[in-house]
Amino acid sequence: MDTVRPTLFVSHANEDQLLVESLGNFLTRLSLKQFQIWFSSDKRADGGLQPGDLWFQQVQARMASCEAILVVVTNRSVNRPWIYFESGYGSASSQKKLIVVTHGISSVSEISPPLSYWQMYRVDTLDGLTQFSTKLLDIYGVAFDPILFEAYSAKYFDQLTSLAASPEPLSLGRPKVADQGGVDVQSILSHIDRRIFELSGLFPARDEYMSYHVTIVDSFSKERHRFEVFKGMNLQEAMDGIWSKISDFVPPYTYLLTWVLRHERTGIRLIVREMAFAIDATDVFKPSAVWVVDQLDKPFEVSAARPEASISGDSLS
Secondary structure, eight states: OOSSSOEEEEEOOGGGHHHHHHHHHHHHHHTTTSSEEEOTTOOSTTSSOOTTOOHHHHHHHHHHHOSEEEEEEETTTTTOHHHHHHHHHHHHOTTOEEEEEEESOOOGGGSOTTGGGSOEEETTSHHHHHHHHHHHHHHTTOOOOHHHHHHHHHHHHHHHHHHHHOSSOOOOOOOOOOOSTTOOHHHHHHHHHHHHHHHHTSSOOSSSOSEEEEEEEETTTOOEEEEEEETTOBHHHHHHHHHHHHTTTSOTTOBTTTEEEEETTTOOBOOOOTTGGGSBGGGTSOTTOEEEEEEOSSOOOGGGOOGGGOOOGGGGO
């Protein structure tokens, strides 16, 4: 057994092996392997039941050593006695957390007591998957990272829902970081690197995450760009990075001459130049904010600024 990482025990029916494998891979990537996942039908060489294992003793040992028990209820497992036995073990122990998720179950009335008395999360809906992931990661003291969740959830959500619709077992390949639909793969990989460095202690994290993205709407190309903002970046560096995304349309050193940034929600324009090196980018570009690159017909004049529009940094989200 793994004596370093805490363990999540998954109670399920063997017929749901591919569903549990897909969900387990999703959680492993989302948590950056900060806990291990054990389920009896795991086909990996070092996972699940091994040749010569006494099935009942091994399951008991794994349940005894885990921090939480995840019960996966589907139309295949809803009437299986073992998930009720294993969930009963978890609920009877004050040292264990019990989490119940459903897939393909339309109503709690399909589930028999006492399992039906527990709060359940649907892993066949994006909202349910979000709630479940947040809850589970909190049990293991792992921060919910929205960037990683966004990168992995769409593909896994598609896999999970396709499993429910298919009467035959599906062969699920190794999931990859999404490489289509506008996802910036390199940004995701860079973010994962930062998170791993943060977890290893090589990067002292001042906030929950080392970096995040804002959206830049380009009025020149009519495109939307994802721009990464990270701790230690100053405002000038951020503006230079944004310029690189529109450099096909404007020459360098022409901010306030040919273009200006405008906060989409408030309409506030970014009128800072000489102090840009002394201002943290994170004080201006807030997580998930949208900024618009406006084309200027003539150089911006100071008299066009709106002093009454001054707002706090917290309003720039």
